[in-house]
Amino acid sequence: MVNGDARLSIDLSSSAIAATVSRQGTRVPILIDGRLVIPPGVAIAPAGDLYVGVDAAATRSLPADHRFVNHPADHLASPAQAPDPAQPNPVDVLAAVLRHVSNHATHQVGQPITDLTVTIPPAWGPRRRAHLSKAAARAGLPPPALVTAPAALAAYTTTLGLTTPENACVLVCQADHHPPTLTVLQTVSDGYRELATQQLHGPHDLDDLIAGHVVATATADHDPLQALVDHTDTITAEEHGLLLESIRTARHQLVQQERAPVMLPTPHHPVVITRDDITTATQPLLDQVPDAVAHLLDAADVDTEHLAAVIVRPAPGVLALTDRLAAATRDTPTIVDHSHALADGALTLTTHQTGPRAAAAQLPRVRLRISDLTGALLIGACSLTLLLQAVLTADITTLFTRVVEARISLPQLGTAGALAMLTALAVAHLAPTTWLAGTPTTPTPEPTTGSLIRRGYLTAAVGGTITAALYGLATGTAVELDYTPYLKWTLGTALPLALCATLIAATAPRIPADALPTWLAMTRPAITHTVTATAGIFLMRAALTITTPVDLTGMPGLVGSCGAALLGTATALTATRTRLARTITAPGLAIGYALVFTYNTNSALITGYLIALTCWGIRLTSNTLQLAFPSVRSALHRLTGHSDG
Incomplete structure (x- = not known):
């Protein structure tokens, strides 16, 4: 997804x-x-x-x-x-x-x-x-x-091919909800302007009117409204509810067929009604249509000649309403009976109103506090912990006080360099929403969110790369050997994330302002995953260290297996996004890592986590590009025949 x-x-x-x-x-x-x-x-x-x-x-x-x-x-x-x-x-x-x-x-x-x-x-x-x-x-x-609702209905008809020129007028009738409403809209550049609206009032809604007619017919009473009053006085509320439910069912059936049954309360037998019965029962409503349309057009100050279209959302079974509107407006109505017409039409109006992008918008900002830096500090502490453990537990071979060999976990050094870059990204994530100090007193205008994102992520790319390089140089200095292999690992794992940060800095300012909260939530580094991976690597390295007793129980293998399980869990959580995928892969990788953990496999296990972390950075960059360039993404999906679902 x-x-x-x-x-x-x-x-x-x-x-x-x-x-x-x-x-x-x-x-x-x-x-x-x-x-x-x-x-x-x-x-x-x-x-x-x-x-x-x-x-x-x-x-x-x-x-x-x-x-x-x-x-x-x-x-x-x-x-x-x-x-x-x-x-x-x-x-x-x-x-x-x-x-x-x-x-x-x-x-x-x-x-x-x-x-x-x-x-x-x-x-x-x-x-x-x-x-x-x-x-x-x-x-x-x-x-x-x-x-x-009238504007949403009018907008939905544009997806059906009904177009109205600017400044033209549209009459919209929504009859599926009591009371039926007539509205005149005028097409403007950014949507529709309401000129006048009027409701068709009546003492009862459509179901009650039809119920009165059915009761009058069944009891040979020629006054449907009086029959309805008498009927409601002589039956229980439950029986009345059952009758109205039966009326609603019959109305929907009459949309597709000529006759439909209606169940009457005891002792009356069921009756069969037709569309003509519905027309007769709703006559009090239908009789209002000509005068209501005339008064509505007068209130809107338009004539029937100014109406470019008549749009009707019909009441089920009341087909005569459309005919009355056609006679009153001298125009054939467009019938809209799709269940999601109004929801889709409203989206058509609101999605066309494009807002500013991050480059021109400003998010609310607050003063930077220590609590805001907690995540970045934790990731930085993880990076330093892995670096110090790798250096302090290195197996160094000397010859006449000269170091000739140092066995050190290069993937662990690479993880320390990658986490240094991740620390820089965590700090950059705070840039669009926090101040370094209090409210500025200079008259210089506040920078936009896009500018802050660009500066923050470019700084992260440069600062994280420099820190990773220093890690490699410091390791070579500490073990008194050539720093080249260490520099390759610390820089090699940090540079892909630095490249991702650079691409984010270049493209994120194009993200629409209303999508920035989603993007910010997406770019927040997962602290729990990082701490879990660090704990796992630390325990694995400690279990393999010859000179350091790590388990008072005499079971260093158990400690290493626990660390491998933690690393497997962190790898699964970093590589996957959905809850289902994490639920399936996390236990599997945890058990698998614990079973295969040995001195010869620990480097491969750490490398797997580094690959997952790099994939996280690539996925983040890809999502940023998709938000910044939605038209390109849509074009690619049309070419490949895929959808977002």
């Missing part, structure tokens, strides 16, 4: 919740609890546990002490001040929904969410928008970009 931006889009404006993730230009519909869409309802247990994705029809099977919130987003209209203690906080309930969806998205794409887009009803004002932002923050998500 390649790292990069993961933009999550959640549709909260429809009758069901849908989510899509855009990652490096690829759209991934998110399966939530194994479903493409989930009901918006939330069940709340007495202890405060929240259960997301509960359908209203399922509430009859909930325990009596559980509460049910049908659509948390609809409850954000209540003021946040002095909330009713007897009712759940709508912000907390919506936060649970957002958290639930984002957890599934994170698990499915294998990386954290870096951007959030939420589709909302057009009538939402500053209060509900602020409540939604609070809910996203409580869910641990980035601040959301809010897109109204």
